[in-house]
Amino acid sequence: MLAFILRRLLQSIAVLLTVGLVAFALFRYVGDPINAMVGQDTSMEERETLREKLGLNDPAPIQFLVFIGNAARGKFGLSYRTSEPVGRMILERVPATLELSICAALFALLVGVPMGVYTGLYPRHWLSQLFQAVSLIGISLPTFLIGILLILIFAVWLRLLPSFGRGETVDLGWWTTNFLTWKGIQALILPSITLGLFQLTLLMRLVRSEMLEVMRTDYIKFARARGLTNRAINFGHALKNTLVPVITVAGLQLGAIIAFAIVTETVFAWPGVGQLFIQSVQFADIPVMAAYLLLIGLLFVLINLTVDLLYFAVDPRLRGQGMARPAGH
Amino acid sequence: MAAPSNNPPLLEVKNLRVEFPTRRGTLLAVDDVSFDIAPGEVLGVVGESGAGKSLTGNAIIGLLEPPGRIAGGEVRLEGRRIDDLPYEEMRKVRGAKIGAIFQDPLTSLNPLYSVGRQLVETIQTHLPLSAGQARTRALDLLKEVGIPAAESRIDHYPHQFSGGMRQRVVIALALCADPRLIVADEPTTALDVSIQAQIIALLKRLCREHKTAVMLVTHDMGVIAETADRVAVMYAGRIVEIGPVRDVVKHAKHPYTKGLMGSIPSLGIRHDRLTQIDGAMPRLTEIPPGCAFNPRCTERGRRCLGERPDLMAAGATRAACWLHERGGVGTAVTKELADA
Ligand SMILES: Nc1ncnc2c1ncn2[C@@H]1O[C@H](COP(=O)(O)OP(=O)(O)O)[C@@H](O)[C@H]1O
Numbered sequence: 001m002l003a004f005i006l007r008r009l010l011q012s013i014a015v016l017l018t019v020g021l022v023a024f025a026l027f028r029y030v031g032d033p034i035n036a037m038v039g040q041d042t043s044m045e046e047r048e049t050l051r052e053k054l055g056l057n058d059p060a061p062i063q064f065l066v067f068i069g070n071a072a073r074g075k076f077g078l079s080y081r082t083s084e085p086v087g088r089m090i091l092e093r094v095p096a097t098l099e100l101s102i103c104a105a106l107f108a109l110l111v112g113v114p115m116g117v118y119t120g121l122y123p124r125h126w127l128s129q130l131f132q133a134v135s136l137i138g139i140s141l142p143t144f145l146i147g148i149l150l151i152l153i154f155a156v157w158l159r160l161l162p163s164f165g166r167g168e169t170v171d172l173g174w175w176t177t178n179f180l181t182w183k184g185i186q187a188l189i190l191p192s193i194t195l196g197l198f199q200l201t202l203l204m205r206l207v208r209s210e211m212l213e214v215m216r217t218d219y220i221k222f223a224r225a226r227g228l229t230n231r232a233i234n235f236g237h238a239l240k241n242t243l244v245p246v247i248t249v250a251g252l253q254l255g256a257i258i259a260f261a262i263v264t265e266t267v268f269a270w271p272g273v274g275q276l277f278i279q280s281v282q283f284a285d286i287p288v289m290a291a292y293l294l295l296i297g298l299l300f301v302l303i304n305l306t307v308d309l310l311y312f313a314v315d316p317r318l319r320g321q322g323m324a325r326p327a328g329h
Numbered sequence: 330m331a332a333p334s335n336n337p338p339l340l341e342v343k344n345l346r347v348e349f350p351t352r353r354g355t356l357l358a359v360d361d362v363s364f365d366i367a368p369g370e371v372l373g374v375v376g377e378s379g380a381g382k383s384l385t386g387n388a389i390i391g392l393l394e395p396p397g398r399i400a401g402g403e404v405r406l407e408g409r410r411i412d413d414l415p416y417e418e419m420r421k422v423r424g425a426k427i428g429a430i431f432q433d434p435l436t437s438l439n440p441l442y443s444v445g446r447q448l449v450e451t452i453q454t455h456l457p458l459s460a461g462q463a464r465t466r467a468l469d470l471l472k473e474v475g476i477p478a479a480e481s482r483i484d485h486y487p488h489q490f491s492g493g494m495r496q497r498v499v500i501a502l503a504l505c506a507d508p509r510l511i512v513a514d515e516p517t518t519a520l521d522v523s524i525q526a527q528i529i530a531l532l533k534r535l536c537r538e539h540k541t542a543v544m545l546v547t548h549d550m551g552v553i554a555e556t557a558d559r560v561a562v563m564y565a566g567r568i569v570e571i572g573p574v575r576d577v578v579k580h581a582k583h584p585y586t587k588g589l590m591g592s593i594p595s596l597g598i599r600h601d602r603l604t605q606i607d608g609a610m611p612r613l614t615e616i617p618p619g620c621a622f623n624p625r626c627t628e629r630g631r632r633c634l635g636e637r638p639d640l641m642a643a644g645a646t647r648a649a650c651w652l653h654e655r656g657g658v659g660t661a662v663t664k665e666l667a668d669a
Pocket residue numbers: 349356358376377378379380381382383384385395396397613
């Protein structure tokens with residue numbers, strides 16, 4: 001198991017280096033960083049000195065190593081747009097994005113999985129048919145449209161919930177949070193639903209088809225033959241086997257949620273990293289874009305590692321014997 | 330060992346019918362099947378694949394898969410009718426009074442639970458034991474079915490056991506609550522040939538010791554000959570011959586059974602198909618009128634084409650064949666006549 005984790009760690013580092021290379025290429029070769037930093041009236045010599053000082057004349061591999069070294073310490077230079085340190089700009093906005101993403105993911109999990117279990121156990125029940133129909137809508141409507149519809153209904157017509165911004169936040173020094181005030185929580189509701197709805201429908205459909213599959217297996221039939229209660233069979237044996245493949249997808253989806261937050265943050269003027277990214281694209285603010293790329297890459301890698309570890313916790317077939325045995329059931 | 334005949338039967342199956350509604354009409358897959366099993370008796374059930382053996386077994390344990398359903402007849406256990414019990418009542422019978430063993434030990438166990446956990450949950454479902462007592466019982470069962478080093482193996486997961494060892498675990502699971510009857514549906518078909526005889530011997534020994542009756546479904550006549558007290562031979566959804574194992578094996582009365590006995594494979598040699606008889610069993614949609622066996626029967630007469638025989642006394646067994654009725658089969662028919 002240790003060897004497996006080590007192998008995964010090495011893979012993760014390789015992935016991060018690749019993302020780093022893309023970010024570096026963006027940084028170095030899209031536009032001229034000097035142009036972006038100095039005014040029109042700077043002389044060629046001054047530019048050249050700056051170029052030398054910033055190390056832009058060093059061989060590319062050296063520059064890459066320096067870039068990676070800096071990135072590892074959270075140094076991404078100054079924003080072309082605001083001249084603030086990029087690391088700090090991003091860190092300030094991470095809490096907004098993470099809180100939104102986690103709420104959206106919890107919404108998707110806590111509603112999507114039970115809905116999937118229900119429709120898997122009672123596929124013919126009218127409620128299941130309703131869930132299926134609703135999930136079709138969730139899958140086919142684009143996120144921004146769902147956001148706008150929700151704003152229209154709950155903010156404009158019913159005036160129940162705010163339509164933009166984080167509402168009230170509490171500053172904990174290293175983190176600003178929505179969770180400590182009622183207004184902050186209210187502000188989270190619409191964006192979380194918007195961001196989570198697509199993943200919710202995906203999860204529901206996945207859990208449903210896995211559940212249907214598992215209920216047909218021999219070990220479920222044998223569990224019935226042993227006279228186990230429906231509760232033990234449905235929520236013990238069946239659910240646990242259903243969750244094995246669901247864990248991977250849910251992990252991937254958390255990554256997707258964080259990445260897709262861009263759209264939702266734009267619709268709801270949510271001051272997160274995604275919104276910052278959109279602003280950076282408009283201004284060709286390369287350092288911010290590069291840092292954002294690396295941040296998302298890092299999150300994906302961390303999520304995948306967690307998923308792998310969860311697998312070990314859930315599936316005994318992976319323990320002890322490495323990955324040699326097929327995981328089929 | 331012959332079952333004492335004066336005891337009331339443990340299991341009574343009377344005129345059981347199992348059907349499948351399909352778009353093109355209803356298929357009758359088990360047609361008017363009746364038999365008894367005495368306490369402690371081993372009833373072998375043989376027949377070609379598709380004869381209705383599994384459906385009969387599943388109907389008895391109340392686990393027919395929809396859209397299959399019991400369309401008629403009744404099943405009684407210790408005198409109490411069980412085929413019409415509500416799901417929850419029947420659940421309490423399964424595992425407690427009737428244990429089941431299925432064909433494939435590789436897929437019968439939940440891969441994510443240790444075998445100990447699966448044993449303990451089954452024991453605690455049916456017996457009022459504490460977790461500790463249940464675990465002790467689980468250990469005893471594992472030892473009884475011959476799992477070496479049971480103390481450490483109890484916490485292992487199914488994938489850590491070989492096929493034969495897994496089937497032993499499955500047998501232990503079926504025995505958890507000391508049921509009166511075990512329905513074993515081809516318990517060795519999926520196993521390695523070298524393991525089959527061991528598993529059958531184990532099943533036979535355990536059921537004798539626990540005085541558990543067994544309905545042993547198999548298409549291996551060798552297994553039946555060595556294990557069963559009585560045999561029921563199924564063909565196209567019906568029992569065509571039933572009687573004490575010695576008589577059926579040595580003096581089969583139904584032409585189909587005679588064909589089966591033509592070459593009894595020795596115990597442990599697996600025959601995927603019973604190839605001694607020409608032709609194949611008809612599909613449910615193509616069962617001929619009269620005796621369902623008539624297209625393959627060398628002794629058929631005109632009567633066999635029009636009238637269907639029920640089970641009738643034939644020597645020491647009962648057979649569904651006109652040869653054993655006073656009227657006989659009527660005049661012989663040629664192949665051409667039968668096909669016309
Ligand atoms: N779900 C089903 N739908 C239609 N026919 C079925 C179904 N399950 C089984 N049958 C039919 O019932 C017959 C008996 O099946 P089964 O009891 O499994 O036979 P076996 O004697 O091999 O165990 C077969 O001919 C099969 O075609």
